[in-house]
Amino acid sequence: MSNLQQLSPALEDYLETILELSEQEKVVRVTDIAARLNIAKASVAQALSNLKKLKLITQDRYGPVWLTAKGRAYAAGVRRRHETLVYFLVNVLGVDPAIAEKDACEMEHVVSSQTMDRLVAFLESKRYIPIGEANVQETEKSPKRLDELAVGKRAKVVSVNATGAFRRRLLEIGITPGTEIVIEGVAPLGDPVEVNVKGYHLSLRKSEAACILVQPT
């Protein structure tokens, strides 16, 4: 986490919530987040737009919310800290689990990553907690940007995160949500990429492909 600037506690909670929801539901919607955190939809939208700016999530206008690889890692880090703290409070210090949960929620946002790393290392070395990285793995099936998809892989379009005429063009030539898309190849110099969509071939620059979120199939 050290390469990312520290987010505000509230934003960290959002990320953690999105991660949890994404593990339970197929898609995460603004409504779900608002319900889980008991916050007004408008405030959620505001927070999401901040996360979007930091490239931690992607969201089509009013569409479902997806964690980016970076966002997923960050959220996993937040959760890891939370779990470690709870474990420490309950199992090492003998705090009541309910209080530990509440305290951990407060502590996780203020403890520096350095302290946290040391604490985890300490607990691991004392065999208090199992050795391991953040317990969330990037799975084959988790949504990713089209430019991250390997050659020959198939995926379904989840959303088109562009605006204006460019977004319209992508939609109209057939890159609509639900469409199957295959990466056919990469140009000799590494950019652009060739994709197959609706039975024909299309070339896109990687920066353009990055606007398209897909779900590998």
Next chain:
Amino acid sequence: MAKPASVIEMAARKVVALAGNPNVGKTCIFNNLTGARQHVGNWPGVTVEKKEGYFVYNGEKVRVVDLPGIYSLGAYSEDEVVARNYLLSGDAGVVINIIDASNLERNLYLTVQMLEMGTNVVAALNMVDEAEVRGIKVNTDKLARILGIPVVPTVAPKKRGMAELVAAAMQETMKSREPLKILYGKEVEEELAKLEALIDKHPMLTAKLSSRWLAVKLLEGDDYALRQVGKDILQQREESIRRIEENSGQDAESLIVEGRYGFIAGIVEETVTRRKTPEERLTLSDKIDKIVTHRVLGIPIFLAAMWAVFQFTFTLGDPLIGYVETFFEWLGGLAGAWITNEVLASLVVDGIIGGVGSVLVFIPPIFLLFLAISFLEDSGYMARAAYVTDRFMHTLGLHGKSFIPLLIGFGCNVPAVMATRTLENKRDRIITLLITPFMSCAARLPVYVLFVGAFFAQREGLVIFSLYLLGIVIAILMGMLFKTLFFKGEQAPFVMELPPYRMPTLKGTLIHMWERGYSFIRKAGTIIFGVVVLIWLLSNIPFGVPVEQSLIGRLGQLMTPIFAPCGFGTWEAAVALSFGILAKEAVVGTLGVVYGVGEEGLATAITQYFTPLSAYAFMAMTLLYIPCVAVIGAIKRETNWKWAGFAVGYTLAIGWIVAFLIYQGGKLLGLG
């Protein structure tokens, strides 16, 4: 072409428009329908090519208008705007919509949009043979029934289905058809109903447009629709868009595009049968593509293709240019001997015959180049060339396709400027146009050879190479500058179809070549001719005096102080550069005349007037300053006088600045 005069003179009352996606064989069908009876122009106000022709059906003349190849009737590109405005104008009684049978889904998007407008459409299900090879079979009867329009299977290169297509189109023309109604889902439909009700209150609107179509277009954010309606409707539109987004969690624009594709998916399901699964279906085109865009082979293949185009154009073209030159010299000699009046003889020989000659001399390379480019385009390789080079060109702020004009520029800038027409995006086209003249063309070589031979005898190759490199570097810098200066923030997406490879037909390629070559002669030709005659006048008034006392000589003397800081502040150099605007190689001939030594004694004569440093500055100036008149004419032809004027002004400034820096910098370093 031999038609009864009555038919040719008759005004065409019936008009058929051709519409379709790019690369579906639309041009081929246009050629089949009209034969050689076609005319290429521009759509008013834009540089989009407009092709028209006619055919005769049952003794009646029918006009055919070829619309630009488009994917949608939106307002994404100039092409789309042109097509949409044309269809709205109601000029065409019927539209023949050419559909690629192997790619029904995407092609029908345009069809559906036209049907929603209430346009009379006849679908030409083209390349059914190619589709069958790929295991795709379309039930045309069923497709016709669902869409409610005639569907004619065709194979354009083999002219199959043409008669049926024409007959169907003539049947449909002027019919009045109910607009197609696609259901866009509850959330959208509720709001559409509100908008329609509001639009229906304005008889002015419903008189020319269907209220449903207008309502759909408003939700899509179509600029034409937005301009048609008043404040009350716009307010309702805002409200509707907000409500749709709130209720469905998706934006209206996506829902409508998805709605159309959903409707189309249903049609495809009903009418298309596929023999094999997609995995097994590696077509010949796919196999070619695997090699041509291969990670290792892609670039060598591209370079080999470019080398072939270059060789084809210039190696084959040079002897032909020689013939044209010889012919005009012979013609000039003939005229000179025949006309006794000295002034008249000079006007006819140097002015008119010389002027016509300097236009026609470009015909061999231009026709050959366009023959090659047409082949590359029609075969589908051009898109791959752009794909392969885009990474590199993109860092320079250009498009992959810009590579070809720039490369051709080393041969001759004129066809290079014309080759920029293959770029669809205006921004890419104009930037490429503006920097192409810095590619050192073959006509500049004689100037280098003369000066390098006289001043840099030991390092000829190196010095000439440095000039080519100088041109490239300046072009790159200018490209980057223009990108930020004129087109700041303008996004030029690369999204481009890579069409299947096809064997181009000879007729199609030749027509393609002829159209472009002819348009050069017609448009650029007049400009070139005009300037040649103008320069003749300047150098011959008053008549009978040495060049020094002619108007151009006096102009040269006026310009002397301007070029002094660059190291060549003599009237001879200024006059030579003025004549260089006619053609860069004219710099050599002019110097021979003004020094009074002819071309033979020139190498020794210039050593008295130039130092090695000023010679290098002069060569740089020759390379960079004002492109020759033919290039200016070509730029005007591709853009407008504004850009042509700008190209003249800025290249002159760049030429002067670079020459100044070379000369003054060299002096500071003690080289002078």
